[in-house]
Amino acid sequence: MSLLQFERVSYQYDSEDYNIIDELSFSVKPGAFHAIIGVSKRKKSTIFRLINGLLTPKVGEIQVGGRTIAGQKNYCGYMPQKDMLFPWRTVGENLALPLEIKGGFSKAERREMVRSALADVGLFGCEEKRPEELSGGMRQRAAFARTMLTGSELLLLDEPFSALDFLTRISMQEWLLMQHQKHKKTILFITHDVEEAIFLSDSVLAVTSTPSRTLSEIKVPAEHPRTRECLTRPEMVMLREKLIDMLRKQVMS
Numbered sequence: 001m002s003l004l005q006f007e008r009v010s011y012q013y014d015s016e017d018y019n020i021i022d023e024l025s026f027s028v029k030p031g032a033f034h035a036i037i038g039v040s041k042r043k044k045s046t047i048f049r050l051i052n053g054l055l056t057p058k059v060g061e062i063q064v065g066g067r068t069i070a071g072q073k074n075y076c077g078y079m080p081q082k083d084m085l086f087p088w089r090t091v092g093e094n095l096a097l098p099l100e101i102k103g104g105f106s107k108a109e110r111r112e113m114v115r116s117a118l119a120d121v122g123l124f125g126c127e128e129k130r131p132e133e134l135s136g137g138m139r140q141r142a143a144f145a146r147t148m149l150t151g152s153e154l155l156l157l158d159e160p161f162s163a164l165d166f167l168t169r170i171s172m173q174e175w176l177l178m179q180h181q182k183h184k185k186t187i188l189f190i191t192h193d194v195e196e197a198i199f200l201s202d203s204v205l206a207v208t209s210t211p212s213r214t215l216s217e218i219k220v221p222a223e224h225p226r227t228r229e230c231l232t233r234p235e236m237v238m239l240r241e242k243l244i245d246m247l248r249k250q251v252m253s
């Protein structure tokens with residue numbers, strides 16, 4: 001069974017006179033890790049906002065776990081393109097936010113869950129710091145920990161590592177793969193970096209030119225657990241070049 005299902009979903013922004021998404025259908029299996037690639041302005045973030053209920057389809061239906069999401073908002077672990085940590089809250093208070101929204105936890109329980117989530121991402125002891133005191137990589141980890149604390153089975157990560165320097169970025173990628181092995185969540189990960197897409201994902205979903213009724217799925221020929229060494233294999237090099245070529249043609253189209 002699918003965890004997520006788009007059934008002929010169309011969406012139009014009020015300021016536009018056409019459907020930016022037109023009868024789009026695709027499905028995602030539980031526990032899958034998909035990278036989503038596509039050139040700029042090809043509605044990747046719009047798809048995430050639809051999944052998380054921040055936008056409502058004009059027609060069609062989005063189902064999660066076999067049930068329509070109609071009317072539900074912010075039920076996914078959603079990490080938007082910017083890390084969105086609130087500067088006036090400490091790191092610990094930022095992480096406690098999804099628990100406060102969900103309700104049902106005492107202050108002591110929230111503190112314990114936040115501490116454990118921070119330890120999980122290598123930020124033990126940072127709860128009293130302000131976001132501005134953290135490095136870029138640490139902020140990304142804190143934002144990811146907050147995303148995990150939503151408790152959602154479905155994580156939507158919109159270019160989470162795009163602002164990081166190369167070395168921090170590759171260590172975050174390795175770290176994310178470990179998190180996926182450990183927590184077995186379903187992850188959709190938008191990226192412009194083709195190498196990042198194939199290193200992380202089971203298969204790449206390409207958002208191609210409009211109008212398109214589905215996402216093209218391209219399987220990644222590498223097993224888990226992975227190390228960066230797999231990127232040098234001929235089949236991975238070929239896939240990387242094929243995807244770059246596909247994106248280039250789209251930029252020109």
Ligand SMILES: Nc1ncnc2c1ncn2[C@@H]1O[C@H](COP(=O)(O)OP(=O)(O)OP(=O)(O)O)[C@@H](O)[C@H]1O
Binds near residue numbers: 038046
């Ligand atoms: N609130 C909005 N109102 C009107 N148009 C919008 C709105 N948000 C996005 N768009 C338009 O929808 C299109 C797709 O935007 P979206 O942010 O989904 O693209 P994207 O694939 O995530 O791009 P990028 O890779 O640059 O992040 C763009 O042309 C954008 O200008």
Ligand SMILES: [Mg+2]
Binds near residue numbers: 045
């Ligand atoms: Mg985007």
